[in-house]
Amino acid sequence: MGRQPSAKPTSFDIAYLAGVSQPTVSRALRGSKSVSAATRANIERIARELNYTVDKNASSLRSQRTHTLALLFFEDPTPDQSMINPFFLSMLGSITRQCALRGYDLLISFQQMHNDWHVAYQDSHRSDGIILLGYGDYQLYRSKLEHLVEMDTKFVRWGSVSDDSIGLTVGSDNVGAGMQAGRHLIEIGRRTIAFLGDASDHAPEFQDRYAGLCRAMEGAGLSPDPALQRDAISSEESGHAAARALLASGRPFDAIFAASDLIAIGAMRALTEAGLRLPQDVAVIGFDDIPAANLTSPTLTTVMQDMKSAGELLVDALLRRLDNLPVERSVLPTRLIKRQSTAV
Amino acid sequence: MGRQPSAKPTSFDIAYLAGVSQPTVSRALRGSKSVSAATRANIERIARELNYTVDKNASSLRSQRTHTLALLFFEDPTPDQSMINPFFLSMLGSITRQCALRGYDLLISFQQMHNDWHVAYQDSHRSDGIILLGYGDYQLYRSKLEHLVEMDTKFVRWGSVSDDSIGLTVGSDNVGAGMQAGRHLIEIGRRTIAFLGDASDHAPEFQDRYAGLCRAMEGAGLSPDPALQRDAISSEESGHAAARALLASGRPFDAIFAASDLIAIGAMRALTEAGLRLPQDVAVIGFDDIPAANLTSPTLTTVMQDMKSAGELLVDALLRRLDNLPVERSVLPTRLIKRQSTAV
DNA sequence: ATATTATGCGTATACGTATACCCTATGGTC
DNA sequence: GACCATAGGGTATACGTATACGCATAATAT
Numbered sequence: 001m002g003r004q005p006s007a008k009p010t011s012f013d014i015a016y017l018a019g020v021s022q023p024t025v026s027r028a029l030r031g032s033k034s035v036s037a038a039t040r041a042n043i044e045r046i047a048r049e050l051n052y053t054v055d056k057n058a059s060s061l062r063s064q065r066t067h068t069l070a071l072l073f074f075e076d077p078t079p080d081q082s083m084i085n086p087f088f089l090s091m092l093g094s095i096t097r098q099c100a101l102r103g104y105d106l107l108i109s110f111q112q113m114h115n116d117w118h119v120a121y122q123d124s125h126r127s128d129g130i131i132l133l134g135y136g137d138y139q140l141y142r143s144k145l146e147h148l149v150e151m152d153t154k155f156v157r158w159g160s161v162s163d164d165s166i167g168l169t170v171g172s173d174n175v176g177a178g179m180q181a182g183r184h185l186i187e188i189g190r191r192t193i194a195f196l197g198d199a200s201d202h203a204p205e206f207q208d209r210y211a212g213l214c215r216a217m218e219g220a221g222l223s224p225d226p227a228l229q230r231d232a233i234s235s236e237e238s239g240h241a242a243a244r245a246l247l248a249s250g251r252p253f254d255a256i257f258a259a260s261d262l263i264a265i266g267a268m269r270a271l272t273e274a275g276l277r278l279p280q281d282v283a284v285i286g287f288d289d290i291p292a293a294n295l296t297s298p299t300l301t302t303v304m305q306d307m308k309s310a311g312e313l314l315v316d317a318l319l320r321r322l323d324n325l326p327v328e329r330s331v332l333p334t335r336l337i338k339r340q341s342t343a344v
Numbered sequence: 345m346g347r348q349p350s351a352k353p354t355s356f357d358i359a360y361l362a363g364v365s366q367p368t369v370s371r372a373l374r375g376s377k378s379v380s381a382a383t384r385a386n387i388e389r390i391a392r393e394l395n396y397t398v399d400k401n402a403s404s405l406r407s408q409r410t411h412t413l414a415l416l417f418f419e420d421p422t423p424d425q426s427m428i429n430p431f432f433l434s435m436l437g438s439i440t441r442q443c444a445l446r447g448y449d450l451l452i453s454f455q456q457m458h459n460d461w462h463v464a465y466q467d468s469h470r471s472d473g474i475i476l477l478g479y480g481d482y483q484l485y486r487s488k489l490e491h492l493v494e495m496d497t498k499f500v501r502w503g504s505v506s507d508d509s510i511g512l513t514v515g516s517d518n519v520g521a522g523m524q525a526g527r528h529l530i531e532i533g534r535r536t537i538a539f540l541g542d543a544s545d546h547a548p549e550f551q552d553r554y555a556g557l558c559r560a561m562e563g564a565g566l567s568p569d570p571a572l573q574r575d576a577i578s579s580e581e582s583g584h585a586a587a588r589a590l591l592a593s594g595r596p597f598d599a600i601f602a603a604s605d606l607i608a609i610g611a612m613r614a615l616t617e618a619g620l621r622l623p624q625d626v627a628v629i630g631f632d633d634i635p636a637a638n639l640t641s642p643t644l645t646t647v648m649q650d651m652k653s654a655g656e657l658l659v660d661a662l663l664r665r666l667d668n669l670p671v672e673r674s675v676l677p678t679r680l681i682k683r684q685s686t687a688v
Numbered sequence: 689a690t691a692t693t694a695t696g697c698g699t700a701t702a703c704g705t706a707t708a709c710c711c712t713a714t715g716g717t718c
Numbered sequence: 719g720a721c722c723a724t725a726g727g728g729t730a731t732a733c734g735t736a737t738a739c740g741c742a743t744a745a746t747a748t
Contacts, residue, residue: 008467010704021728026706034726053468057410058704061401061733068451086635089433096454105470107412108452110440123352124397125734126449265639291430292636295580295609354734365698370736378696402734405703469704692747699740710729717721 009050017046029054060125068105069318070127071095074134074141085234085262086290087305088133091158094311095131102315122153129318132157138202142166156318158310160204161329168321170313170330172305174205177334178212179219181257181285181303184336186220188344190255190283193217194228196242196267197259203233206259209287213257228253232263239266247274254282261286261293261302268296268341284341298340306332353394361390373398404469412449413662414471415439416461418478418485429578429606430634431649432477435502438655439475446659466497473662476501482546486510500662502654504548505673512665514657514674516649518549521678522556525601525629525647528680530564532688534599534627537561538572540586540611541603547577550603553631557601572597576607583610591618598626599686605630605637605646612640612685628685642684650676
């Protein structure tokens with residue numbers, strides 16, 4: 001529209017045109033009720049005509065609120081590689097959308113985890129709070145989290161929601177998800193179910209999924225065989241190696257529950273290479289429902305996490321934390337997506 | 345380390361402790377050479393001890409430079425879906441890394457394209473410049489770009505680097521890539537090569553890839569058959585539909601060059617469903633080298649774009665533009681990744 | 689020895705907004 | 719008719735940093 005090619009208008013310009021003072025402009029545009037309706041309407045009209053925008057820096061400096069959140073990925077195995085776990089990417093979409101809805105900007109960083117996050121983002125007033133995402137070495141992670149808590153950094157994280165978790169956490173019901181997967185495999189007649197994924201306390205989410213599987217099996221009168229659990233981190237290679245090791249052990253099994261789709265995909269490759277038929281010989285279930293899960297052959301049955309709610313809850317929890325409102329951990333239900341890899 | 349639990353230190357605090365004035369602190373920390381080495385060292389030491397960080401808002405307000413870039417995705421087909429083209433995600437990784445290296449923060453948004461970007465990011469001093477990414481309706485896109493140019497918004501975009509392109513552009517050598525793909529198919533003995541992808545000027549990148557294919561064929565004495573080109577947007581469904589239509593036409597072909605991996609994957613599914621053997625009956629080449637390309641069966645031969653350089657060049661070009669340095673469009677070479685879908 | 693320039697730093701102020709505080713005119717209360 | 723509350727908006731100032739300018743002192747030139 002009719003826009004001045006001149007310098008950017010300030011609240012003083014508007015004030016002058018409206019015949020009021022600058023603070024009145026500020027009040028009017030921020031919705032203060034101590035401005036008459038007529039004055040406000042006039043100011044808003046002029047602001048629109050001039051294409052006025054509040055200067056973010058000045059506003060943040062004065063109010064000490066940036067209306068910006070920082071999203072940080074924590075993932076240690078691939079410092080240089082641009083390969084990001086596809087699961088987190090769909091989370092990213094969800095979070096950006098929610099930030100936009102709530103009127104917040106989103107700053108993102110894939111940098112390696114270091115101790116200076118509070119400095120880099122909060123102390124320098126780049127963002128009001130931090131969202132943490134990522135798998136990785138949980139022990140290392142944990143010490144960093146403790147540091148953040150100590151520094152009184154405002155943050156929320158995605159992860160395993162257990163009692164001892166540090167800071168404010170939002171996550172899926174991993175135990176429940178494990179049960180879903182286990183029950184489904186049992187329903188289709190499988191009795192000896194292997195689990196691929198780190199079950200130590202280095203990876204609480206995987207641990208929970210395994211616990212859920214075990215509970216489902218016990219509920220059906222089956223006893224989980226610890227020898228059928230193999231460690232794996234969330235990568236295709238790791239899944240491939242774990243499945244090969246399992247096969248090499250000679251221990252029979254008729255199903256695999258993998259702690260992530262990447263693991264499952266690697267495992268399926270190993271099984272196929274070993275001449276096994278899927279799902280007749282071995283049924284496979286993954287976790288995350290990444291896009292590739294629908295492309296494998298057979299297509300992969302998996303547990304889908306509620307990404308849409310995840311982003312909403314993460315952002316909402318963090319904003320409540322910033323406002324010092326009461327806020328509790330959230331646990332999200334999951335959904336089983338049945339595909340060919342368990343279709344008998 | 346020994347950190348005051350009190351309010352955040354300012355440059356005045358440092359100045360007081362160092363026995364100098366606040367501006368000297370600012371100069372010292374910003375590397376001005378009109379500060380003696382001794383004074384600077386002392387100031388830096390105190391700043392470190394106090395865990396001092398420059399306040400981003402105050403700094404940006406005063407200097408009128410935010411040291412922040414905004415990354416905007418433009419993709420119209422899926423306004424609500426969180427499904428993002430995997431290709432752009434690897435670009436995202438590359439860009440974030442480069443921003444970090446250059447000392448810039450990255451603001452990201454997946455919002456729908458609208459006319460107010462300059463307002464939302466540049467005019468409000470949220471960022472110094474904008475990076476545009478995305479496929480989509482090019483005609484619509486084009487009008488928006490013209491608007492940005494008119495508003496003197498500082499931006500750079502990823503796309504087809506042709507003479508009439510608007511604004512500063514960085515992109516792959518799509519014509520050259522098409523030639524690479526075509527030559528490879530010809531080398532393995534294919535003569536009737538189909539192309540799946542929009543070849544109209546709605547999608548200049550796809551158009552260029554098709555042009556490269558045609559040039560390769562003509563160079564080998566073959567004449568491209570226009571009937572073997574079928575429109576498709578970058579999605580699996582679209583690729584599936586296009587391939588089915590091609591099969592239904594009854595026109596024989598022994599190879600497909602798809603304008604993107606997603607299209608190729610959809611096409612492979614259609615071919616398999618039709619009982620054709622890959623690559624014996626039909627060889628397939630995709631584009632982008634998304635992670636899933638290595639998971640299909642057969643694994644997909646594809647053209648890889650140089651993501652690492654892409655991020656570097658985009659960021660570098662934009663920063664040069666911000667500094668009013670001379671900057672030109674860049675064209676990046678591509679690399680053919682041979683996999684099973686063309687292994688005869 | 690005087691003029692000249694560079695070095696190192698302090699003084700003053702601008703960046704644009706938000707908010708605490710104060711003031712003026714109403715209107716209603718007894 | 720003196721009294722107080724309220725609406726509506728002005729005045730002053732703070733947020734923390736960066737930069738134009740000026741002014742010494744010291745270094746160099748002539």
